[in-house]
Amino acid sequence: MATLKDVARLAGVSASTVSRTLSGNIHVDEQTQQKVWAAIKELKYKPNILAKSLKEGRTNTVALIIPNIRNPIFPAVTRGAEDTARKNGFTLILCNTDEDLSVEKDYIDKLTNRWVDGFIFATARDDSSHIMELKAQGIPVVFMIRSIDNHSDTVTVDNRGGAYKAADYLISRGCTKIAFINGPLDIDLYRQRLDGYKNALKEHGIPIDDRLIVNDVNDQDNGYHAMLNLLDKGIKMDAVFAASDPKAVNAIKAIKSRGLSVPGDISVIGFDDLDIATIIEPSLTTIAQPAYDIGTTAMDTLIRLIDGHKNAMPIVLDTHLVVRQSVR
Amino acid sequence: MATLKDVARLAGVSASTVSRTLSGNIHVDEQTQQKVWAAIKELKYKPNILAKSLKEGRTNTVALIIPNIRNPIFPAVTRGAEDTARKNGFTLILCNTDEDLSVEKDYIDKLTNRWVDGFIFATARDDSSHIMELKAQGIPVVFMIRSIDNHSDTVTVDNRGGAYKAADYLISRGCTKIAFINGPLDIDLYRQRLDGYKNALKEHGIPIDDRLIVNDVNDQDNGYHAMLNLLDKGIKMDAVFAASDPKAVNAIKAIKSRGLSVPGDISVIGFDDLDIATIIEPSLTTIAQPAYDIGTTAMDTLIRLIDGHKNAMPIVLDTHLVVRQSVR
DNA sequence: ATAATGATTGCAATCGATTGCAAAGGGGTG
């Protein structure tokens, strides 16, 4: 591979002149430039980005830390992040942690040392002291999907409002006994969705029945047995709000497996608007969250941070109801 | 951030000694090491990987070039690639190209210059002269999913064999008029699947009816209207082999929309074994390809290449039949 | 003719590591 010096030698100038010709900031004589460009072309010179980054203290590389790209919400988020990274001349490093703290710390350790310019975290764990340490070191950090505190840059969706919309819609369709299949409450977004659900019921004067609320649904089962349990306990219900589309799909399957119909006997509404929402039968009415936009917004925020615009603030994106056929 | 020199100064030794203490290859006096480690701890020294990479000519970073992470086959592949990258101390750069040649070239340009140690390509386009140029420059390259030629490192699945299994299974279940919903033939994997389909029919003495074969199914529609067309033309058939699970799902929807039942009237078999295969009703019998393993194998191959083991050869992974309920 | 001005260009330091070579110091042997 040809280096700056090789080009300089061939063009009969100094390395500085070649560098300046390349950068374009400083005036270089027209004729000299010609010679330099000719030499560059002849040698097929490409600048060594490592050397450049070392000198400039910037790599134009960012890391995206997510639990698992196989979780169906993340491909869209990731794609959004990568697209805006690329548009701004950044490359993206993808890190799956499975929410494993040691993996996350390993990645941080490895990528910190003047190597990536910033991080986006989408992990849901509540303990994030190690991330705060990063921030304290002055490394740009953006949180995505989960919120952390009010003085960090975060990009989330309005989970409370979304959940409210879901419950409100069910109620507007005449449902009153609405079960809620939720995720574990140590993840803030599930706490918020629970909040929104409760708010909607309260505002409509519907009593909250704790027997209809299932939190701690684990990721493997993802609601199937939770739903079965609810049904088999004989608790009366006319609707189910599932805190994610996969949970809604499993709820539908469970309901059908007991010989009941959706939405005839029980209406089901989800949260996400994934592809599977149109594949399940009946197609799933759900609260859409702008997954792709979460990615773009988070990356935009991170890049602003890297470029020195300090404007720590939470950004909350909106959700909207997508009506399909799973609610009567 | 503390540098090697800072540590050296604090420990009262030279930078070389610190470096050697860190690397561990060369003997350093026990007492000196103690001092060095103490200084490292006190300053929270972390080596600057950029400087190290520049000196060593190696970054321990690889690029994964795929069409689109939102295509449901890629999350698993990507996860496989990243997991084995991480296990081997590499980090992974993710690049989505949408099969756009200029995006792909941009990425290659940007990442080539002594910046990433190697590439994995999963793009399907037939023109790959720019990639061959990369290889010619001595940069490690592995192809994945699509095959390129016989003297490159490639990781693919046995598409011919998989398609054969699919058709063979349908025939064993008594089907004889088997439609084939396939992708565009300028992608080699669809050519191979077509081959396997034809082979199976031939071996069982079933004539090939070209009216039952639809290639060029585009990605938006993904088989829905193709299937509708086939049905509406009144061509008799008792089974459909779709060259991907999404196509199979759309075929099922199309068949149902005409009032026919799956598998009662028409059996359907897919190719992939994605999550959606268990969500559609009836659940989809399909040919499973080891998406995760494709990723791990490709990354393993790439890393061997980077480490200097030159052993260019195609690796073909096996598929297997997953029986569910869409075939009678 | 001389000084001042501005445009080009090169020198050399710098970013933060790694490593070959040589020097210094200690111990053992003849």
Added chain:
DNA sequence: CACCCCTTTGCAATCGATTGCAATCATTAT
């Protein structure tokens, strides 16, 4: 006591760029 060898350590070059400072040269004003 002199010599040699081995261990430990430091010096300085190197990886490939960028950039402040100074030098050179031509041009213009006085």
